[in-house]
Amino acid sequence: MTPLDILRAHEPGQWTRPEDCASRTPLPIDEGDRVGVVLFNLGGPSTLGEVEPFLYRLLMDPLLLDVPVGGRMRRWLARSVAYLRAGTLREHYELIGGASPVPRLAREQATVLQDHLDARYGGPAGVGVRVYSAMRYGRPFPEKVAADMEADGVDKVVLVPSYPQYAAGTTGSALAYWKALGARGERPSWPTTVVPEYAANPKYVQAVSERIDEALQRVPRHVREEVALVFSAHGSVFNAQGPRKPPYCCHVHSTVDRVMQHRGRDRPFRTAFQSLIGPNHWLTPSTPDTMAALAEQGHRAVLVVPIAFVTDHVNVRYDLDVDVRETASAHGIDYFEVTAGLNTHPLFIEALGEATMAQLDVPIDTNQRRHGGDGHAQTYPLRPLQQLPRHKVTRDGACPTCGRQWGARRWTHPDRPTQSATATDRPASPPDERSSSLAESRSKEDP
Numbered sequence: 001m002t003p004l005d006i007l008r009a010h011e012p013g014q015w016t017r018p019e020d021c022a023s024r025t026p027l028p029i030d031e032g033d034r035v036g037v038v039l040f041n042l043g044g045p046s047t048l049g050e051v052e053p054f055l056y057r058l059l060m061d062p063l064l065l066d067v068p069v070g071g072r073m074r075r076w077l078a079r080s081v082a083y084l085r086a087g088t089l090r091e092h093y094e095l096i097g098g099a100s101p102v103p104r105l106a107r108e109q110a111t112v113l114q115d116h117l118d119a120r121y122g123g124p125a126g127v128g129v130r131v132y133s134a135m136r137y138g139r140p141f142p143e144k145v146a147a148d149m150e151a152d153g154v155d156k157v158v159l160v161p162s163y164p165q166y167a168a169g170t171t172g173s174a175l176a177y178w179k180a181l182g183a184r185g186e187r188p189s190w191p192t193t194v195v196p197e198y199a200a201n202p203k204y205v206q207a208v209s210e211r212i213d214e215a216l217q218r219v220p221r222h223v224r225e226e227v228a229l230v231f232s233a234h235g236s237v238f239n240a241q242g243p244r245k246p247p248y249c250c251h252v253h254s255t256v257d258r259v260m261q262h263r264g265r266d267r268p269f270r271t272a273f274q275s276l277i278g279p280n281h282w283l284t285p286s287t288p289d290t291m292a293a294l295a296e297q298g299h300r301a302v303l304v305v306p307i308a309f310v311t312d313h314v315n316v317r318y319d320l321d322v323d324v325r326e327t328a329s330a331h332g333i334d335y336f337e338v339t340a341g342l343n344t345h346p347l348f349i350e351a352l353g354e355a356t357m358a359q360l361d362v363p364i365d366t367n368q369r370r371h372g373g374d375g376h377a378q379t380y381p382l383r384p385l386q387q388l389p390r391h392k393v394t395r396d397g398a399c400p401t402c403g404r405q406w407g408a409r410r411w412t413h414p415d416r417p418t419q420s421a422t423a424t425d426r427p428a429s430p431p432d433e434r435s436s437s438l439a440e441s442r443s444k445e446d447p
Contacts, residue, residue, distance in 0.1 A: 001143065001180060003060035004075055009180040010062045014172070026361035026384050027156060027193035031126040036154035036190070037117065037356055038145060039110050040174040041162040043135025044100025044314065048093060050138070052086035057137040063176060064169035089314075096317040105311040105343050106133045106162065109352075112344045116353050125364040130154065136174050146187035157190040158356050162310050164204055165251035165408070166197040167236050172246065193359040199251040199408035200391050202380065204342075204351035205258045208305065211339040212263070215303050218337050227301040227335070228294055229269040231256045232287045232320060233308040236273070247407065249283055250399045254407030255307055257394045270294065271307075271400070274319055283401060287320070288327045295331035302328060304338045310348065312341040354411075358382040380411040 001009075014020075029035060045054045059065055059078035067074065093099055114131035122129035130152055134145040149157070159178060161171040175194065181187045198204055212229065219227055233252045256271050272290040273283040285293070287304070294302060304324065306316045321338045328336045342348040357366045367381045393399040393407035
């Protein structure tokens with residue numbers, strides 16, 4: 001589909017909440033089935049020549065950028081802005097290696113996740129598992145992925161976002177594209193289930209914490225205890241509180257709260273939002289403004305944690321590591337670091353696997369198999385989204401942005417503690433030079 005086709009197929013209000021796109025019961029999987037797992041990502045230009053068309057497709061997305069024009073007028077506006085902005089964006093990509101790292105890293109994530117799902121669950125259940133990387137604004141596009149799945153003989157499908165926190169402009173946009181392909185007859189109609197979010201999955205939380213520990217080692221020892229954390233999430237248009245509004249801000253604050261609880265709230269922290277575009281009212285505070293506020297309070301050492309990105313990305317490697325670094329330095333912050341992307345961190349791959357298997361009913365005991373078949377069950381069984389309660393957004397309950405009380409899905413039983421991931425719970429480490437297990441000994445979660 002062309003970006004104009006997608007714009008014309010847009011239905012305002014669709015995919016406004018995770019509950020609108022999640023299965024209320026697990027998708028039944030039988031022995032001999034072939035399951036296709038579609039791992040959605042934003043994508044990125046693989047060459048400098050792809051920057052302008054990538055930016056055009058992004059600007060044409062009504063769920064990402066809501067502007068009061070449509071049809072051919074929006075297409076003209078998007079083409080004009082893409083042409084004007086492409087030169088600057090190409091310079092940014094040149095500074096981080098000449099292309100987006102996202103397509104390569106997303107393929108690596110898909111490969112490692114497929115190996116994990118096949119070895120841990122698919123093989124023992126007699127089920128074929130194939131993971132496909134699909135890009136919303138770059139190659140491979142979802143229609144190419146759907147054609148590959150059809151050629152591979154896929155029987156049933158799980159849609160898994162690379163975005164831990166649900167937002168209409170990320171997960172919602174990817175699902176709307178997939179839905180539009182089906183409505184136009186451009187893909188088969190498979191039995192399908194969806195993973196809307198995994199913002200508070202304990203293994204995802206611990207993976208983020210380990211990346212924080214790794215980055216802290218780059219700070220001089222004499223100031224390490226002074227480092228303040230800034231969790232920087234991609235910006236999203238702010239929607240007033242209401243039962244049908246997307247819960248992105250609540251999910252972001254839920255993740256931050258769980259990470260800091262896991263770490264014993266060991267240092268001061270802030271949550272901020274970055275990469276704001278267009279005339280809309282975006283979530284605040286901005287990441288640059290947060291740097292200025294921290295400097296004004298006397299902080300001189302800051303570690304930025306890109307909490308809504310799971311791969312290295314231009315919004316991290318340039319926007320944070322170059323642009324925000326300059327802002328921090330200009331305000332007197334002497335020590336500034338940014339955590340590495342999760343990429344193929346073993347715990348993140350396990351979190352994706354748990355989120356996937358929670359939406360499937362396979363002919364084996366998944367809660368036993370995820371521990372290597374040793375029969376030791378952890379305290380959070382894998383259950384579909386609709387059967388789980390939700391976390392309070394913060395310790396005080398309410399979301400600091402919109403005031404709602406309930407955030408991301410709770411993976412644990414309310415009356416049981418959560419055990420940490422240990423070495424026996426993990427698969428062999430995939431090839432990610434930055435993954436480590438520095439935080440294993442400190443893995444503590446309250447009920």
